[in-house]
Amino acid sequence: MTADFPRNTPSPQDVQAMDKAHHLHPWTNFGPFEEKGALVMSRGEGCWLWDAGGRRYFDAIGGMWCTNIGLGRREMAEAIADQVTRLAFSNTFVDTTNEPAALLAAKLASLAPGDLNRVHFTTSGSAAVDTAYRMVHYYQTAMGRPEKTQVIARDYSYHGSTYISQSVGKRPGDRVPFFRYQETGIHHLTAPNPYRAPDGMDEAAFCDWLVAEFEAKLAEIGPEKVGGFFAEPIQASGGVIVPPEGYLQRMAAICRQHDILFVADEVVTAFGRLGHWFASEAEFGIQPDMITCAKGLTSGYLPLGALIFSDRIWQAMAADGARWFTSGFTYSGHPVACAAALKNIEIIEREDLLGNATRVGALFEARMKALEALPMVGQVRGRKLMICVENVADKATRALLPEDLDVGTRIADTCEAMGLMVRPLGHLNVMSPPLTLTAADVGMVGDTLERAIRQVADDLVREGVKLG
Template sequence: MSADTNLDIAALDRAHALHPWTHFESFVRDGPLVIERGAGCSLWDSAGREYLDAVGGLWCTNIGLGRREMADAIAAQAEKLAFSNTFVDMTNGPAALLSAKLAELAPGDLNHVHFTTGGSTAIDSAYRMVAYYQRCAGRANKTHVIARDASYHGSTYATISIGKRAGDKVPEFAYASEGIHRVSAPDCYRAIGERSEAEFCDDLVAEFEAKIAEIGPEKVGGFFAEPIQASGGVVVPPEGYLRRMAEVCARHDILFIADEVVTGFGRLGHWFASWDEFGVQPDIICCAKGLSSGYQPIGALIFSDRIWDAMQGDRWYASGFTYAGHPVACAAALKNIEIIEREGLLDHAASVGAYFEERLTELEDLPLVGDIRGRKLMMCVENVADKATKALLDDALDVGKRISDAAEARGLMVRPMGHLNVMSPPLVITRAQVDFVAETLRASIVEVTDQLVRDGVKVG
């Protein structure tokens, strides 16, 4: 058995690996797709086939794959100091430097950083910090939190319980419910109905205020919100919604936690979307993914002076992770940020992202396409049976997967999520590559539409 033999890799994986979000029946039937290498926006599988990865790994390969200077920075740090814990009063150079850099990049008075191992653990830590801060501030009962429908905040026990995305809550697992509440998603495609966008926004804010009153404002400690709901279907909120929700939070001493695990580090052309895109000053920003562009596992929550000051005194902050502030991961994040700054990737993402929006919007003429939504390098195609009624195709048809399979056969990776196809390509994507994505996705949707019609499915 050789690790270099691709057939062996697939067989070993099939026999021994449990993948995140495994569908057992199809995995046993089809086995894994073995990815062997990557460069820029491209991936190559074990058979040598090339794909343009419009998924960006999982919203994360922002600077692109295969960068030698990233590998060199990781190797140099591993040789100098491969590990040192950051518990109690220990630190290391990369962790301290990255803390300072994140405080510099974050908006307002978000000057303090708690490192984690990824996005899920960042949100999990923020959930714990809500109750800790509120108790320190003399509001011991403010332990309840509010999130939104169609949200995804991670896969730890706490974070999967906070989120509410279709398909995430399976009957074989148990989930926490006490102290966790939700309000409607700001879905301007499906939930708005006959209302104007302004009326829809008014109703969402009123619903939030009513939910706080129902629970009791003395009990609500935090509100979790992705600036754009990513895995929930790339849900872009109506104008002014996030700012007004933050104002409600401020009136009731509720911490506004911005889940920027996806939107941070350039996806919308900014370091963070909360302030620059939506005019919101959060109390906490949670980040991961683009923080290291996937080169190392790392996450962080960046929090305000107000929270830091309230927590001071003769008490312990008894929460953290062995690999928090890992020197190699922090060195990778610092080099990643340096590359984004040096190469002007935020401006590039804003420019090519606008072109990406423009090219994908051209797909709206297809009978299967109900909605094209998103911003910059964070886009979604919603596929429907009827454009007028927005009725969906039968789940058993698995239209998103059919389209992604057709695209994959043409050398393009897009992410299927039920009736959706989601894209979040690296920030380094070029206009020519955007053209390839748009044209290949169009051909794939046309192919699947033709197949459905031949099978007797009514479309459009």
Template sequence: MTHAAHALANEALWEKDRAHAVHPWTNFGPFEERGSLIFTRGEGCYLWDADGRRYFDAIGGMWCTNIGLGRREMADAIAEQALRLGYSNFFVDTGNDAAALLAAKLAELAPGDLNRVHFTTGGSTAVDTAIRMVAYYHHVRGHPEKTHVVSREASYHGSTYLTISVGKRYGDRIEEFRYKEDGIHHLSSPNLYRRPAGMDEDAFCDLLVAEFEDLIARVGADRIGGFIAEPIQASGGIVIPPAGYLKRMWEVCRRHDILFIADEVVTAFGRIGHWFASEAEFGIVPDMITTAKGLTSGYVPLGAVIFSDRIWATMAEGGHRWFSTGFTYSGHPVSCRAGLKNIEIMEREGLLARATDVGRYFEERLATLAELPLVGNVRGRKLMACVESVANRETKEPLPDEVGESKRISDACEAMGLMVRPMGHLNVMSPPLVITRDEVDFVVETLGQAIRQVTDELVREGVRIG
């Protein structure tokens, strides 16, 4: 194919996408005008677009391409499973070998007595199921009124009707949709950078815990059934909580008979160097863990709720009840085989230790961007990080939304062969665990160059910075 013919074919592909595909979180005006960047190949940490241009994917797909793209042994495992058993019914009393093996492996890796696994199709359906399980569990124990759920501001827990209502990430609530309001409560985000002026970390933690206690006193412990928290708020801005915060919130839950759901859709499977972050990083054993993304490194969809033997025993007591929730693709044998192969690769290649080592280097290198005039805060833990832009570093005042500096920074990065994710006033990164130190240098140097370029453009346009 000639270069001209190749370009025409790519333009036709771009137009088919623009004319027919509805993308999640579509921004209609820009999409109608510019369409999408179409990728056709991936290998390791890199993506190639339809025109053959290469990009380093510092986003890791959607927090998920942990072992990297283009793994032959993963493709072979998926293909072999599809040929041998491409699907089987997982409802009621039928199962398959891949799902049984993966469930046992997840129970082995999960903390404490979290030995029961309910497979779902992804993170949203895992969280949806966990929240329903909260009500089921309390009802069985004779507390049918304990259905309320407590979440936090700036949280993201999925995009089903229930989970988008439980989450409350900035910008997700739009007037065209309605959301479930009754029985859902939101506490403050544990964002240290945005804590009250003059307040130290310990006092901020005290304030957050007191807020939870006050909510329980106001609503009633007899009505609140569950508390859900990402150990590190991901899409809400890489929010790392104050020291001791999660442990203290977990203790509040214990005192008031409230189930603690750790939403580890992002933080599990090596993102910050552990199979699961709850106990290893924050010292808690939750009642449930929701997970997806890195479970298969994004090769095929799969999610799971991993929950305690105590919850199982309560729900199953008497043997006469039905747990009437699940999905056609629950326990899908191809997805579960991918999960097993993904874990095998991570264990064999020592990717948790690698994520810790290279992740710490990533933190150190990113910290060098903190002195740039447009940068208000650089934060993260190992291989999840963000750079927050501000108009004034002293007051932490953000730029007006219409400036769109984070998108301009990501566009500048893209032109230099780097993918970062713009969200509000943030540029977020979650690269694959196979990233090297040299690649970390490329990411940080390119991002820094893009920030400087956009800063110069904004100053020339009369935007006040500093």
């Protein structure tokens, strides 16, 4: 049926009605969506959003971990418009390229750690992870190890929503019974979450336990069959899980010992979220074989992802000059998206937004950590501009509230009514504000979130819920 479009500029109610009637959103929750529809956003500037009704919200979510330089940058619009005028599209298949793609590939190579000097452009972080999975197979086969194609990841990881990237990830909320996932050749280890360590282990003992689990899994599968290990430096959508000290370095050492490619999924952590261009080496002291990135690469202004990989991998794949790497996308190296990324990186450099993320990120960590004094907050974790609040029923036992109470959404909805947007993930609330965050913003976000958590806790107690 053809939609009945309004003749004039549609009202907010018209837009919401059309959206509700026709738009399948990512991660649609059908009951609430069919009842209430979606909140229509119409404008953004800096850290702020305005809905179609003119109401303003401070976006502490940062879009989707991505609006690093903030919204509404005129110079971004000008760079995009200029590239559209000069060359709106040119494919990069086989032996054709364009200036922005070549310049961006060189720039990323200069920013990435070690010998990660080769870049394959994608349209998203999911597609970058999908490509990394395929490259593990390609590289190991090119090295004469065609059986070494199984991969290992972790529970509570999120690596994307393509078929393979979602199979590599294993966040409980993503594994619905209506879909099937790749099971053969993909294995998962315990999430490195010290707050949920078994048997009350301290962090050092938990780290030893996790490393031993990895070694046992390799012995079970056979290290000659394992080609890649996928790891977010900090597990983002799985709950901002910061691993124990030394964990990633020890896992990387085991990978090197067994010729297993270490794939660092930096779709969230790259481009300033932790105060660095890339977090793997600068924050955690590891040199990965591949880095997947997206989000902050363009600060969300246009879709673009990238797989950055080592010269060693390139040389192995290219050793037989007759080979083809049969993976890529129509919009790989899209000139307009690459121009946007170059301008985005220029702004981050010029305004020292990495430095701001480090300085203001320390204030943000401290203010959020103070929320642990609240009766319902079990832990606040994360680093710099990547923070999670874990809400619990009992702080001593760390027991969770019943799932049907949906405490994270209650808190997010209460914040939204106060003009603040935080992201609910089950019993968690996560924040990843733009790198332009100020000290004053930190105070406002902290005070608003504290009021919201207190209000929700009071409401739950009135409903008869016992909070320890």
